[in-house]
Amino acid sequence: MDEKKLLTRKFEEKRGHLRSVAYRMLGSMTEADDAVQEAWLRLNRTDVGDVGNLGGWLTTVVARVCLDMLRSRRSRREDPMLEGEPQPAVEFAASGDDPEREIVLADSVGLALLVVLETLNPAERVAFVLHDMFDLPFDEIAPIVGRSPEASRQLASRARRRVQGAAVSRQADNDRRRQVVDAFLAASRGGDFEGLLKLLDPDVVIRGDATATRMGGLTGMRGAETVAKAFQGRARSARPALVDGLPGYAVLVGEKLILVARVSFNGDRIDGIEALGDPDTLAGIRVELLG
Secondary structure (H helix, E strand, C coil): CCHHHHHHHHHHHHHHHHHHHHHHHHCCHHHHHHHHHHHHHHHHCCCCCCCCCHHHHHHHHHHHHHHHHHHHHHHCCCCCCHHHCCCCHHHHHCCCCCCCHHHHHHCCCCHHHHHHHCCCCHHHHHHHHHHHHCCCCHHHHHHHHCCCHHHHHHHHHHHHHHHHHHHHHHHHHHHHHHHHHHHHHHHHHCCCHHHHHHHEEEEEEEEECHHHHHCCCCCCEECHHHHHHHHCCCCCCEEEEEECCEEEEEEEECCEEEEEEEEEEECCEEEEEEEECCHHHHHCCCEEECC
């Protein structure tokens, strides 16, 4: 095997890990793939003959690329996704044969934590992700963030406190919103129009993919009265659930999951429901039934 092919093979062996690192730092699979591609380009421009740990070298390169991207995003006040929400881990399942998608789907890094990470500044986020999620020592993190090892330790410690505080606050929000979803499903089953109306934002929007629409899902609707009327006497098969760690609901036939709904909020009112029924999409969503 020639040197070029060998380097390509070694890089491909590390690609899943590098995407995982970049995704946690950036909260966007599109940007994560861009960061990994940039690492590949730098690898091809660099003589790595004396590099003893190629995986560590690549992780450092990806981390530096992500740090630059985070700083650039911050300077332009850009969000990684529309309305500032990180992409859910379902992006990993897009190709259908990505083994590394299990990294995100199986571990604790869900959408809720990625939202919390958005509260950190770039250096804090990089230090926290590299140390707390990937066990990188601070003497290796220090040159990436341009600080001393002790200052890098302080960055990670400060980030950890902010993440823990934000997580507690977010958990309180999630608990309250779970109660709203429970009340919404109960009012729907009971045909309680006024009850539904109280739980819906005036500009609530219901969307769905093609599969959910074919199954008779309530999609393409806008406005509290329209949605409340449509949901009267329905949702009998719906069960409250955490969808990628956030409140929503699921529909099962027997033991088979056929639809999930992501629910968004404006304050304590539901302002959006996205129904998803495509089997490939469902396979990439973490669903925890709550009742």
